[in-house]
Amino acid sequence: xxxxxxxxxxxxxxxxxxxxxxxxxxxxxxxxxxxxxxxxxxxxxxxxxxxxxxxxxxxxxxxxxxxxxxxxxxxxxxxxxxxxxxxxxxxxxxxxxxxxxxxxxxxxxxxxxxxxxxxxxxxxxxxxxxxxxxxxxxxxxxxxxxxxxxxxxxxxxxxxxxxxxxxxxxxxxxxxxxxxxxxxxxxxxxxxxxxxxxxxxxxxxxxxxxxxxxxxxxxxxxxxxxxxxxxxxxxxxxxxxxxxxxxxxxxxxxxxxxxxxxxxxxxxxxxxxxxxxxxxxxxxxxxxxxxxxxxxxxxxxxxxxxxxxxxxxxxxxxxxxxxxxxxxxxxxxxxxxxxxxxxxxxxxxxxxxxxxxxxxxxxxxxxxxxxxxxxxxxxxxxxxxxxxxxxxxxxxxxxxxxxxxxxxxxxxxxxxxxxxxxxxxxxxxxxxxxxxxxxxxxxxxxxxxxxxxxxxxxxxxxxxxxxxxxxxxxxxxxxxxxxxxxxxxxxxx
Numbered sequence: 001x002x003x004x005x006x007x008x009x010x011x012x013x014x015x016x017x018x019x020x021x022x023x024x025x026x027x028x029x030x031x032x033x034x035x036x037x038x039x040x041x042x043x044x045x046x047x048x049x050x051x052x053x054x055x056x057x058x059x060x061x062x063x064x065x066x067x068x069x070x071x072x073x074x075x076x077x078x079x080x081x082x083x084x085x086x087x088x089x090x091x092x093x094x095x096x097x098x099x100x101x102x103x104x105x106x107x108x109x110x111x112x113x114x115x116x117x118x119x120x121x122x123x124x125x126x127x128x129x130x131x132x133x134x135x136x137x138x139x140x141x142x143x144x145x146x147x148x149x150x151x152x153x154x155x156x157x158x159x160x161x162x163x164x165x166x167x168x169x170x171x172x173x174x175x176x177x178x179x180x181x182x183x184x185x186x187x188x189x190x191x192x193x194x195x196x197x198x199x200x201x202x203x204x205x206x207x208x209x210x211x212x213x214x215x216x217x218x219x220x221x222x223x224x225x226x227x228x229x230x231x232x233x234x235x236x237x238x239x240x241x242x243x244x245x246x247x248x249x250x251x252x253x254x255x256x257x258x259x260x261x262x263x264x265x266x267x268x269x270x271x272x273x274x275x276x277x278x279x280x281x282x283x284x285x286x287x288x289x290x291x292x293x294x295x296x297x298x299x300x301x302x303x304x305x306x307x308x309x310x311x312x313x314x315x316x317x318x319x320x321x322x323x324x325x326x327x328x329x330x331x332x333x334x335x336x337x338x339x340x341x342x343x344x345x346x347x348x349x350x351x352x353x354x355x356x357x358x359x360x361x362x363x364x365x366x367x368x369x370x371x372x373x374x375x376x377x378x379x380x381x382x383x384x385x386x387x388x389x390x391x392x393x394x395x396x397x398x399x400x401x402x403x404x405x406x407x408x409x410x411x412x413x414x415x416x417x418x419x420x421x422x423x424x425x426x427x428x429x430x431x432x433x434x435x436x437x438x439x440x441x442x443x444x445x446x447x448x449x450x451x452x453x454x455x456x457x458x459x460x461x462x463x464x465x466x467x468x469x470x471x472x473x474x475x476x477x478x479x480x481x482x483x484x485x486x487x488x489x490x491x492x493x
Contacts, residue, residue, distance in 0.1 A: 002200070003199055004192050011184075011191070012184070030170060034162055035159075042139040045070050045072055050144065053144075054145075054146060059085070071157060072157045076145075077151055078149060079149070079151060084145065127156075134158060137158075137159055198221075202218060214238070214240055217234050217237065220234070286308075286312050337378050339376070339378075342374055343416065344373050344407055347369075350387060351367065351390075361394065361401065363397065364403070367404075367406075368407070371409025375486055377465055377485075378465070385482060388458050391454065392454060397421055397422050403421075404420075412487070415483050420478055421476055421477050425478060434458075
């Protein structure tokens with residue numbers, strides 16, 4: 001059951017328990033309590049009768065008023081049992097003394113024994129009227145009459161009238177209990193809902209917190225213990241949310257660090273394997289031809305052997321220098337000396353160095369510019385990028401032997417594009433060509449002495465400048481491109 005239902009049943013049970021106990025004790029003790037109260041009232045009335053008789057000259061009217069107020073009957077005689085006061089005499093015009101014997105015989109026969117047996121102590125008895133069968137609670141006592149004369153008094157009250165009052169009181173208590181039960185039930189419904197509402201909200205919030213949802217909050221409307229609990233849970237939710245976010249960020253960073261470490265380890269393994277593979281062939285050739293020189297080959301073969309050894313040593317040196325250059329760029333050990341330069345001028349200077357190569361290989365080179373193309377870059381490094389792109393174009397150009405170079409100026413950057421006619425790059429190799437030691441045609445690469453690091457160095461240099469790079473296949477050509485920023489602010493962003 002919910003806490004609201006539990007509170008309802010608990011509080012309703014308490015009210016019903018008190019109602020049942022009230023009815024139970026009323027049935028058992030109300031009559032005795034009422035009679036006890038009436039006896040006390042009779043004793044109080046005795047004192048009032050004594051005071052009236054001794055101090056009030058017109059005591060008959062005062063005693064009559066006392067009878068009406070207290071709902072009692074007062075009967076007073078002197079020592080000789082002559083009636084001094086009686087309700088029946090008040091209704092008679094002749095108030096002369098009445099014969100005591102006749103009065104006792106006719107109206108109050110029970111008084112004879114009661115009065116005669118009186119002592120100085122008060123006496124309360126229960127008697128029944130022989131004429132009507134009505135029960136009375138009667139108090140008999142000696143009383144001081146005027147002029148210090150002793151007499152007798154009897155003060156009585158109807159027990160049947162008391163029982164009617166008791167029944168009325170019992171019915172009133174019953175109806176009152178029913179009203180209290182109804183009002184209490186309504187009040188309990190309201191109170192249990194009021195008390196359980198924040199607790200239900202706390203339960204819902206903690207359930208959401210168990211699902212790692214810390215976006216909900218409890219509205220605090222009280223300054224009691226439940227209000228303090230709501231405040232503490234809200235504070236706990238905020239702290240847990242912050243802590244879990246920090247933990248998630250830390251885990252994400254740790255995951256990135258682990259992935260980076262794994263990539264570094266994998267790159268290191270691949271580098272060692274690739275370097276070992278690239279060095280294995282020249283080392284084997286150098287070792288083999290050195291062995292040939294050792295056995296005293298003829299002069300013609302000796303010159304050839306020396307040329308092979310020198311050529312392979314140069315390839316090894318070129319590979320080592322490329323690895324060193326890549327390491328410096330990627331590790332940031334060699335800072336970029338950036339300045340504002342004209343991309344068009346840089347392209348012209350680089351092409352000037354390839355003029356003889358183009359002429360020897362019979363290649364057609366077409367160059368076009370759009371705008372002045374002033375960029376913020378390191379001239380030496382960008383020339384290295386252009387050199388790698390042009391070398392790559394020369395090595396992969398087809399029989400048409402055409403190379404195109406374009407420089408396009410945009411709002412915040414300059415795009416440099418190098419095209420060559422030749423076989424398109426396969427889609428699954430476009431992303432791989434930027435990796436270290438990746439070669440599309442290993443036999444042909446071996447022929448022109450490529451190490452597979454040129455495009456990797458281009459990637460590192462352009463990323464250090466904050467630019468982009470890429471390649472694309474066209475209908476008759478293959479394109480390699482890169483971008484440079486026109487300002488230092490764009491570069492830093």
